[in-house]
Amino acid sequence: MRRTTVAVSSAAFALLAGTLLLSATASAQTAAVLQAPVGQTAGQPGAAVAGGQQGGPVALTLKSAIEMALRNSKDIQIAKLQASMAQHATQVSRAGFLPNVYAGSGAGYTYGIPETPGGRAPSLFSLTYTEEIFNEPLKGQGKELEEQARSQRIVLEDVKNSVIVRTAMAYLELGKVRHSLELLRAEQESADKIVQVTQERQGEGYELPVEVTKAQLTKAQVTQRVLQLEGREDELEVFLQGQLGLGQEQAIEVTPEELPGEAEQEGANLVAIAMQNNVGLLLAESDVRAKEFRLKGEKRGNLPTLEAVSTYSLLASFNNYSEFYKKFQKNNFNAGVQVQVPIFSAKTREDIGLAQINLQTAQATLASKKTQVSAEVRQKTRHLRERDAAKEVARLELQLAQQNIGVLQTQYGEGKVNLRELERARLEESEKWMAFLDANFQRQQAQLDLLKTAGQLDKVWQ
Numbered sequence: 001m002r003r004t005t006v007a008v009s010s011a012a013f014a015l016l017a018g019t020l021l022l023s024a025t026a027s028a029q030t031a032a033v034l035q036a037p038v039g040q041t042a043g044q045p046g047a048a049v050a051g052g053q054q055g056g057p058v059a060l061t062l063k064s065a066i067e068m069a070l071r072n073s074k075d076i077q078i079a080k081l082q083a084s085m086a087q088h089a090t091q092v093s094r095a096g097f098l099p100n101v102y103a104g105s106g107a108g109y110t111y112g113i114p115e116t117p118g119g120r121a122p123s124l125f126s127l128t129y130t131e132e133i134f135n136e137p138l139k140g141q142g143k144e145l146e147e148q149a150r151s152q153r154i155v156l157e158d159v160k161n162s163v164i165v166r167t168a169m170a171y172l173e174l175g176k177v178r179h180s181l182e183l184l185r186a187e188q189e190s191a192d193k194i195v196q197v198t199q200e201r202q203g204e205g206y207e208l209p210v211e212v213t214k215a216q217l218t219k220a221q222v223t224q225r226v227l228q229l230e231g232r233e234d235e236l237e238v239f240l241q242g243q244l245g246l247g248q249e250q251a252i253e254v255t256p257e258e259l260p261g262e263a264e265q266e267g268a269n270l271v272a273i274a275m276q277n278n279v280g281l282l283l284a285e286s287d288v289r290a291k292e293f294r295l296k297g298e299k300r301g302n303l304p305t306l307e308a309v310s311t312y313s314l315l316a317s318f319n320n321y322s323e324f325y326k327k328f329q330k331n332n333f334n335a336g337v338q339v340q341v342p343i344f345s346a347k348t349r350e351d352i353g354l355a356q357i358n359l360q361t362a363q364a365t366l367a368s369k370k371t372q373v374s375a376e377v378r379q380k381t382r383h384l385r386e387r388d389a390a391k392e393v394a395r396l397e398l399q400l401a402q403q404n405i406g407v408l409q410t411q412y413g414e415g416k417v418n419l420r421e422l423e424r425a426r427l428e429e430s431e432k433w434m435a436f437l438d439a440n441f442q443r444q445q446a447q448l449d450l451l452k453t454a455g456q457l458d459k460v461w462q
Contacts, residue, residue, distance in 0.1 A: 057251035062171055065244060065254075069167040070160060072245030079152075079159040086149035093142040096135070102128045114319040121321075123313040133306040133337070137351070140297010147290035151283055158279040161457045165448055167243050168259070174236040175256040176441045177229050183430045184226045190423040190430075191219035197420040218427070259447055270454055274377045277455020281373055284366040291362045295355040301348040310335035373453065380450040387443035394432070394439035401429040 060068075070076065104126050114122050132138060198215040201207040237252055246252070275281060313332045315321065321328045342348060408425050411417045451457045 057253045058246065059253040059255075060171070060244075061255065062168060062257055062259075065171045065240070066164050066167050068244040069163050073159075073163045073243065075159050076156070076163060079156040083149070083152040083156050086145070086152040090142065090145040090149050093138070093145050096132045096138055097142075098131065100130050102130075104128075110319060112320075113324050114321060120311075121313060121315060122319050124316050125314040127312040129308070129310045129335075131308045133308055134303075135305045135307070136300030136303055137297045137348075140294050140300070143293035143297070144290045147286055147293060151286035151290070154279060154282050154286060158283075161279065161452055163243070164457055165452055167240070168448060169445065170236050170239050170243070171254055172257075172259075172441060172444050174233065174240065174252070175254045176437045177233045177236065178254070179256060179437055180434050181226065181229050181233065183433050184222055184229065187222045187427055187430045188219070188226065190426045191215070191222050193423045194420050194427075195219055197418070197423075201420075259444055270381060270450075271374050271377050273456065274373050274454040275370065278373050278453060279455065281366075281369055284362070284369045288359070288362045288366050291355065291359040295352070295359050298348070298351045298355045301345065301351060302342055304339055304341045307338045307340075308336075309338050376453050377450070380446065380453055384443070384446040384450050387439070387446045391436070391439040391443050394436040398429070398432040398436045401425070401432040405429055 105124065110122060116122055120126075195212070195215040198207055198212050202209060202212050238248070240246075240252055241248060241250060244252075311332075311334050315328070315330055315332060317328055317330075405422075405425050408417055408422050412419070412422050448457070
């Protein structure tokens with residue numbers, strides 16, 4: 001006999017209880033991370049500086065500029081979100097070892113033996129519970145994701161270090177550029193006087209026209225350099241405004257200062273510090289640990305897996321059960337442990353091989369990174385010494401130019417030299433000043449680079 005019936009299948013409406021609990025916890029953690037200011041404590045100078053944005057120029061120290069950049073950097077906000085995403089990924093993996101409850105219902109057409117596409121009996125309502133008890137490959141994947149989440153926190157610190165370096169370099173260069181502009185504007189006055197004196201001497205027949213042209217060329221070169229530095233000053237100010245979260249029309253005042261942190265360790269000591277604190281090495285070591293967790297889990301894939309399962313089904317009599325089964329029962333409940341024992345699994349063997357290759361690659365990368373960091377620290381230490389020597393040479397040249405001006409001023413007062421020679425000496429002193437500023441800035445660049453490589457960048461603003 002053929003009978004048309006209505007069947008109810010247990011699909012749809014999945015409710016993952018364990019995952020919802022973890023998701024709520026992770027959301028709270030994410031909100032806390034995004035709301036917490038970076039490096040901000042009560043009474044910090046940055047808060048006082050921010051309060052002055054409504055009035056005139058903002059006066060900043062190097063430390064307050066770095067603190068403001070850390071609070072307002074978009075790069076840091078993105079890195080925090082990426083760290084939060086990695087943390088969520090670990091919680092999704094861990095959810096399989098927590099209780100998962102699904103409820104479902106549905107309707108459909110059956111002909112013959114009542115069953116759903118999933119193989120279960122049609123039901124008006126169903127409830128399913130699953131929870132992993134022992135699954136080593138899944139556990140290994142979870143530990144790998146946890147280690148990757150920890151590495152994202154290292155990446156966050158690296159982003160903070162990059163923000164510190166960019167802000168410090170822009171701040172220090174802005175101070176150098178403004179000091180150089182002051183010197184060049186003084187040079188313009190000297191160049192004007194030289195042109196005027198040379199033209200007067202040419203009119204009196206004491207100078208050739210070529211000397212006037214030379215004086216005019218010097219004046220034009222000074223004007224050109226002033227315009228170039230004014231353009232650079234504007235670029236640096238706009239960059240700092242963006243980094244510090246200031247308005248585009250907000251002026252910034254900086255004070256020339258030296259880096260407070262000193263890389264006092266040298267040679268092997270500094271290399272040893274870099275081996276412990278270099279961000280690239282920390283990430284490579286974290287990657288090795290993650291791959292070790294994954295390989296350990298895959299190797300245990302030959303062990304049985306255990307999963308706690310239970311189901312409840314509310315069946316309906318109109319689904320033809322009485323035609324195919326001796327007894328019909330409306331309420332049905334099943335509970336137990338599902339055990340799977342791998343007899344032969346080609347997938348497990350290939351997963352182990354892949355995990356081994358990934359681990360060997362990570363180990364080779366770590367060894368290469370150690371050699372690279374050691375060489376970089378030694379090279380950058382030598383470079384810093386060279387910048388120190390260049391700064392000392394520039395300082396002595398400046399001192400010599402200043403002493404020469406003193407001699408010429410005495411001679412000018414005695415009538416032994418003319419005004420043009422004195423102004424030329426002042427031009428030379430200004431050039432030596434700017435050369436000293438450049439040498440000092442290049443030394444600061446080398447010092448920041450070395451501190452970042454050695455993982456000691458926090459010395460800059462402590």
